[in-house]
Amino acid sequence: MLAVTAIIIAVAIPSYSNYQQRQELRQAGDALAQDMRNARELSATSSQPIFISFRPAGAKWCWGLSYGLPCDCSANASACTIGRNDNSAFPDVSMTEALDVEIAAKLAQVARAGGASFKNRHGENLRVQMSLAGRAAVCGPDSPGSKPC
Numbered sequence: 340m341l342a343v344t345a346i347i348i349a350v351a352i353p354s355y356s357n358y359q360q361r362q363e364l365r366q367a368g369d370a371l372a373q374d375m376r377n378a379r380e381l382s383a384t385s386s387q388p389i390f391i392s393f394r395p396a397g398a399k400w401c402w403g404l405s406y407g408l409p410c411d412c413s414a415n416a417s418a419c420t421i422g423r424n425d426n427s428a429f430p431d432v433s434m435t436e437a438l439d440v441e442i443a444a445k446l447a448q449v450a451r452a453g454g455a456s457f458k459n460r461h462g463e464n465l466r467v468q469m470s471l472a473g474r475a476a477v478c479g480p481d482s483p484g485s486k487p488c
Contacts, residue, residue: 357461359431360431360459360460360461360463361459361461361463361481363429363430363431363432363459364429364431364432364457364458364459364463364464364465364481365465365477365481365482365483366429367428367429367432367457368457368465368466368467368477368482369477370424370428370429371402371424371454371455371467371475372467372475372476372477373475374391374402374404374422374424375391375440375454375467375469375475376475377404378391378404378421378440378442379442379447379449379469379473379475380447381421382442382443382444382445382447383445383446383447385406385444386444386445387406387407387444388406388407388441388442388443388444388450389404389405389406389421389441389442390404390405390406390407390408390409390410390439390440390441390442391403391404391439391440391441391442391453391469392404392405392409392410392411392412392419392439393412393434393437393438393439393453393455394411394412394413394437395434395435395436395437395455396413396434397433397434397435398426398430398433399413399425399426400425400426400433400434400437401413401423401424401425401426402423402424402425402437402455403418403419403421403422403423403424404419404420404421404422404423405418405419405420405421406420406421409439409441410423412425431459431460432457432458432459433457433458433459434455434456434457435456435457435458435464436455436456437453437454437455437456438452438453438454438455439451439453440452440453440454440469442473447473448471448473449469449470449471449472449473452468452469452470452471453468453469454466454467454468454469455467456479463480463481464479464480464481465477465478465479465480465481465482466478466479466482466488468488476488
């Protein structure tokens, strides 16, 4: 009985670890998509342009949201006047590439579409992108529902 329990645990631990890392990857994607949606709404209500700036540096990455001008989320957190997020909340996730987003004032139209790609330690990846139409989407082979980008 003890041997059977040990075998079950030995098989379950790697599966649970993979599950946790997949969830963390998806949570990072969901957090960015939500920040993109909030930025678009803020642009409409504040009548100011909003910038989402990225610093993709592998395992040490960040994104920041700011009014009026892009911010450097890696150097000065207070420069990102609306908010900021980084790898500390998602330690098993890397940002592999990114393109800054600019949302124009008043009509909340996207002046520059962009987004970021994330990857976990098991090689699973997804992308979060904001289209020129202002829609934030989580896509890629390892996104919920495996939506193509």
